[in-house]
Amino acid sequence: MITPPDVLVHSEAEARLAGLATPPGALGRLGEVACWFAATQGQVPPPALTDVRLVIFAGDHGVAAHGVSAFPSEITGAMVRLFLAGKAGVSALAATHDVSVRVLDLGVDADLADDPAVSPDVTARKVRRSSGAIHLTDALSQEEYDRAWQAGCDVARDEIAAGAQLLISGDMGIGNTTPAAAMVAAALGLPAAEVTGRGTGIDDASWQHKVGVVQQALDRVGARAQDPHETLRALSSADLTATTAYLVTAAEAGVPVLLDGMMSVACALTAERIAPGAAAWFAAGHRSTEPGQSLALEKLGLEPLLDLGLRLGEGSGAVAAVPVLRGAVALLRDVALLSEVMG
Numbered sequence: 067m068i069t070p071p072d073v074l075v076h077s078e079a080e081a082r083l084a085g086l087a088t089p090p091g092a093l094g095r096l097g098e099v100a101c102w103f104a105a106t107q108g109q110v111p112p113p114a115l116t117d118v119r120l121v122i123f124a125g126d127h128g129v130a131a132h133g134v135s136a137f138p139s140e141i142t143g144a145m146v147r148l149f150l151a152g153k154a155g156v157s158a159l160a161a162t163h164d165v166s167v168r169v170l171d172l173g174v175d176a177d178l179a180d181d182p183a184v185s186p187d188v189t190a191r192k193v194r195r196s197s198g199a200i201h202l203t204d205a206l207s208q209e210e211y212d213r214a215w216q217a218g219c220d221v222a223r224d225e226i227a228a229g230a231q232l233l234i235s236g237d238m239g240i241g242n243t244t245p246a247a248a249m250v251a252a253a254l255g256l257p258a259a260e261v262t263g264r265g266t267g268i269d270d271a272s273w274q275h276k277v278g279v280v281q282q283a284l285d286r287v288g289a290r291a292q293d294p295h296e297t298l299r300a301l302s303s304a305d306l307t308a309t310t311a312y313l314v315t316a317a318e319a320g321v322p323v324l325l326d327g328m329m330s331v332a333c334a335l336t337a338e339r340i341a342p343g344a345a346a347w348f349a350a351g352h353r354s355t356e357p358g359q360s361l362a363l364e365k366l367g368l369e370p371l372l373d374l375g376l377r378l379g380e381g382s383g384a385v386a387a388v389p390v391l392r393g394a395v396a397l398l399r400d401v402a403l404l405s406e407v408m409g
């Protein structure tokens with residue numbers, strides 16, 4: 067069981083919120099998320115939110131070759147290069163909101179280590195080239211699983227040691243909404259049709275096919291999906307396993323996480339299965355268009371800060387929510403108390 071954020075500090079934060087020179091409740095969800103952040107920092111008023119770190123977990127998925135995505139796997143490696151060049155969607159948001167970006171290749175099909183523009187720390191923890199096609203075979207061997215898990219733990223510890231006040235997980239991997247859907251179905255005991263979305267934008271016929279693939283994966287794994295580690299090994303991938311380990315490690319270390327879309331939240335749901343109580347350290351950045359993401363958030367008891375119709379991934383929805391959280395923290399820190407104003 068994970069130790070939750072400090073309950074006494076949370077009450078103290080609520081008392082300060084109630085005393086601010088604002089009508090009671092006027093700050094709505096901003097007030098709630100500010101109190102949550104204060105509790106994670108163990109301090110009222112909380113420190114200003116300055117050090118926010120995004121780690122993008124990249125990897126390819128064997129299932130992508132089976133008609134589940136609108137795009138080919140070659141995009142994954144190309145996007146990793148674009149993150150490193152600071153030119154992807156999430157790069158623009160992260161630069162605007164002062165969020166650092168680190169990219170980790172756990173299982174990209176392309177051999178990025180050959181590229182002089184890719185620094186060795188990006189590829190140092192690579193587990194394999196492309197995880198297994200989950201409807202036909204387990205995503206990872208036990209040995210690969212252990213290495214992916216360790217990589218996620220290590221990168222979280224690294225970012226925490228470097229001063230992270232808040233962590234974000236991002237994803238890059240064509241086809242990854244398929245394993246993420248399988249992870250949510252396994253956790254919630256739901257059929258594939260309820261959790262499967264359109265990912266990069268597939269048509270009706272491809273969606274029907276994708277539902278069949280997710281269901282085939284669930285049927286193949288059977289009762290093994292009752293175990294969260296087996297769920298990851300059989301139904302996820304190197305990148306999603308590392309993401310889950312990163313989230314568990316953050317919660318164990320008492321560092322809060324702002325969750326992103328389908329992949330981030332599927333991993334958060336799995337992290338909660340592995341380490342009950344972990345979700346108390348998570349806040350939801352945004353609501354994605356993937357149905358499985360909303361179902362998983364509901365199960366975790368998390369209400370997203372933003373609902374913008376985003377379906378990009380990369381950590382973009384969480385990074386877009388950083389200024390909202392920063393503003394909430396500033397309100398709890400910097401607004402005068404009504405008692406002071408009234409003398």
Ligand SMILES: Cc1cc2ncn([C@H]3O[C@H](COP(=O)(O)O)[C@@H](O)[C@H]3O)c2cc1C
Pocket residue numbers: 134135136137141145237238239240241242243244264265266267378379380
């Ligand atoms: C150019 C491009 C950039 C992306 N950035 C994130 N994704 C997102 O889309 C993919 C998941 O959707 P699906 O399961 O349908 O393949 C992942 O790579 C995810 O990170 C992208 C996808 C594309 C095409």
Ligand SMILES: O=C(O)c1cccnc1
Pocket residue numbers: 243264265266326327328329354355356359376377378379380
């Ligand atoms: O929910 C997401 O993050 C998402 C949705 C579609 C494609 N890529 C990511």
